[in-house]
Amino acid sequence: MGENQQPTPFHPDQVRVSHDEREAVVERLNTAAAEGRLDFIELEARLDRALNAKTYADLAPLTADLPPEIAVEPLVLKGGMNGAARTGRWQVPAQITVYGGMGSVKLDFTQTQCRLPEIAIEVHGQTGGVTIIIPDGWVAETSEMNPGLGGFRDKTTSERLSGTPRIRLVGSGGSGGVVIRHPNSWERRMQRRGGV
Template identity: 90%
Template sequence: MGENQQPAPFRPDQMRVSHDEREAVVERLNTAAAEGRLDFGELEVRLDLALNAKTYADLVSLTADLPPEIPVEPLVIKGGMNGAARTGRWRVPAQITVYGGMGGVKLDFTQTQCRLPEIAIEAHGQTSGVTIIIPDGWAAETSEMNPGLGGFKDKTTSERLSGTPWIRLAGSGGTGGVVIRHPNSWERRVQRRGGV
């Protein structure tokens, strides 16, 4: 390099992308196709480009003509008198607050597809308790839980698969208690049969 030559200015769009960033664009493209924004041919071409992208510039053009994603608001679930449940396929936000109330709450993540790196859950067992079911391969950090009178049970394993969310659980067991666990044998059978 000569004395008067300056290095080329750094361009952020030329930075290398990670596998997770490619996967996020793939998920966004699949969602756009499901909404009817892309036909199958367009989807196929864009998916191939996304999976082979090297830089941010390669990825940006693939979603530039799609509307921005709307962030999912924090979720608050209250058991009230009759109880409440969030099961099946549902959109998981990064923050969830759960109150067991008189009827209890069941929070089941086993059929969700979640790419968040972390989910913060604040659970209060109150009178009837809270049960949280996470898929095999997800792991939870539960040191911030206060057992209260009803207690707290962590029946999860510490084995976490790559690309799965880390659950950060805090709150109090109240009188009804809080349980976090993986699916039981009956729930696994229902999943294998494709039931809800």
């Protein structure tokens, strides 16, 4: 190599991919099949290639002919004096910040259609407290939660269904406390009736 020659740069496509990155492509392919963009044979072939991908160069062609996913802006929800709630069918972003305020906040994911592999929620119970309800099959990573004076309760199970998000919860219970749980029996009945 002469004096002026630069070493060949390492191409980003050759960087190794992680399990989560493979899983995100698998989710994208399953969504495309559900929308009718891929037939069963194409889906099976692409899933096999995604699960065995080693580098970005292996993964990129698998979704190159699919429309880009629309990113949802981060959500900030504040309880204020009267409280706040996000319930029913709503578009879930990858990042959510919740402040319980004086009136409390309820964040209910049970009727949402979410394809994200992970949702990061920063929660501050403040005085009113915060309740987060996630569907059965979703899991929560809560080891970084500070209970504060009001406490923190994780009533979720650790059984994660394939294709469901992981909730990564950080923050503090404040004086009002924070609870994350699955739907209770009344909420399940209302869901079956199409209420809530």
